[in-house]
Amino acid sequence: MALLDELRWRGMLHDAMPGTAEHLAANQPITGYIGFDPTAASLHIGNLATIMLLVHLQRAGHRPVALVGGATGMIGDPSGKSSERNLLDEETLRRNQDGIRQQLEKFLDFTPGPTAAVVVNNYDWFKEFGFLQFLRDVGKHLTVNYMMAKDSVKRRLGTADNDGSDAPEQRAEGLSFTEFSYQLLQGYDFLHLYKTLNCTLQMGGSDQWGNITTGTELIRRLAGSEAKAYALTCPLVTKADGSKFGKSESGNVWLSPELTSPYQFYQFWLNATDADAPRLIRVFTLLSEDEITALETEHAQAPHLRTLQKALAKDVTTRVHSAAEYEASVAASEILFGKGDLATLQSLDEKTLLSVFEGVPQLQVTRAQAASLTAADLLSEVTDYQIFSSKGEAKKMIQGGGVSLNRQKVSGADQQVGELPLVLDKYLVAQKGKKNYYLIALT
Template identity: 35%
Template sequence: MTNIIDELKWRGAVNQVSDEENLSKLLDEKSVGVYCGTDPTGDSLHVGHLIPFMMLKRFQLAGHRAFILIGGGTGSIGDPSGRSTERTLQTMEQVHHNEEALTSQMKKLFGEDNITIVNNYDWLSKISLLDFLRDYGKLFNINTMLNKEVVASRLEVGISFTEFTYQILQAVDFHHLLLENDVQLQIGGADQWGNITAGIDLIHKMEGSDTQAFALTIPLMLKADGTKFGKSAGGAVWLDPEKTTPYEFYQFWLNQDDRDVVKYLKYFTFLGKEEIEELAKKVKTEPEKREAQRRLAEEVTEFVHGKEAVHQAEHISKALFSGEVKDLTADEIEQGFKNMPTVTVNKEPENIVEWLVESGIEKSKRQAREDVTNGAIYINGDRIKDLEFMIDPSKQFDGKFVIARRGKKRYFLGRVID
């Protein structure tokens, strides 16, 4: 069996690792407890958050015990990592709502085998101020804390005592999980190195310097053009289908640059080395086929949303490309036309020329008649050349939509109002 550290290195997924020799040896000897955490700062993860959790999934599939920590406690004070200003504190009600949403997402991604989801609110909320200062604060050296990159980068603009203590709380988490669940490895993004190693230092001070505890971080992911990965034209790409539809999610991966796609296949899919290397060859020899991008979109969409979402996204893509939209369901239209020009239309049947002008698709009746006569207008996938044609919204798509197309690719979504 391939050593998982070697595999992660091949995938370009290792930034820093503490005591690699002993960690590799431990991972070969037994099933190790591995954890990755996220704070409930929102009610959904986005694809940028997914990176370390994909690594955790690899440990899970390799037979190790995966732990996901939802930071109900740490999330209530805010991690200074990757920020130049203080976070706005959320209400505890909002934190708890986000905890529930993220827990549900994680269960969907990881299933039930070799996975445990914990919430650090359960133990951090029970530590009194005096116990915190006596039992933990005494073990942290201010000079060492100031030198951590996450704090040092904030000293010029200032950092509150609240955010300054964040690394202590994360260290307490690692110590707690070691004692309660035999968790010996924490993984996270590159910006978490200081927080994770603070946990290892705490463990060595409290449990002895020979206690085995390890850190592994994932590189910061940048696109080939140097910009940050994970954003689309509409903003963040969310895992929540209500925020980013499965079709939009699929399209995000399908539209990746040739220069990035092989890297993303290594990071975000569970395809083997042989298949990825074959796809990498096709990127060079047949880039126009975009086979690597299609495989990437299929794999990640299935992992996050399931097989049916992949079929649906492919069906929408094919329909929009070919113009054969009449077989789409109302749900597929909702997804595929989300970012297209939308107009509101009445549910009563109406003459096509009148309808085109009233909906704002055409500027004048003269232009509308000309476009219809010339065959430039399509309604629900059918070319209409009859000036007397009546548009009846009740005929298709559950009476919710009318799809108009002018020319080859100019789509408009008519959303029916009562």
């Protein structure tokens, strides 16, 4: 399927310059790029939609270039922002760039060949570019009027019209010359890649249209009358209610397992609403149109089984982390629904275990205390948070079979805690009734 057709049915095509479809239909690979801002050592799922643009570009037989903005990251892109961002030092930016490259290698094929992915860093061509030289060679070719007409600038200055775009609304807080110059720098990136890699296409989110077309204009003016360059954008991914997509209650959902555990990552997709899941599965997976249609039909017949969400979570978690991490996340999820046993608990690493029980009461008791305690004592008297208000209440529920420790029913109120198997030689998972969990750590 042609790239634009693929993006169109997936809901990933917002705008494209005239001639883009014909350019992509040429009988040879073209080169297209997307820029990534290295403000953190990891990309997050807000970046994942644009990564998928590069994935589809390569799958269509073209060469993807990922530009890590080591230079422009020092400036800050005003697009989609309501205030000036903090500037990062070069050491931090380099560390962030290394992390981003490692993540991109999970999605793109770097095997040598005409469509092999390339990662570049714009600091490499800007670091020796003098200020006066830049003004003379680049700045003189675009007027202030042209730059002021960009929506990303007008929104920050409070002069934007309601143009119907899906860019976020912003309060006017002014715009420094530093950020105002960003579109010149990004435009020069496109010109540089055009000259050095024959890159003729820049892609990005819809809020990047102004910056991208600045690059096409520079190429038109500086690379000769025959030079042709193109722009393509995808819609910004939002939730069905119009709110921003990509964050959980604890903040950004990162691609790095150190910042967002695979279990939390899996849960984010699994918890997608029925209203959001059809769009998310088109944008973030590589499932075919027929496969997705079949899943939607199955989901409609029994929405409570969450067929779409499960397929979405499986595909994305496996590609971002691994099949093993996906299986571990599924097993961890089953614990909270009463399906996992002691062996399931024992199979988890500590980080996953703590992720599963994030938000539930986490208690501590010394090993010396635990050695002589009964189950009723542990649950009602010793910990700093009483699971039961009295020992009598604990005994009554234990006798009724409503209490378990590490997924095993407590056999009696006098059962010795010291005889119980521990998870990771440290933890006891207490369950009171069907839904009340407590994580007890022996210190």
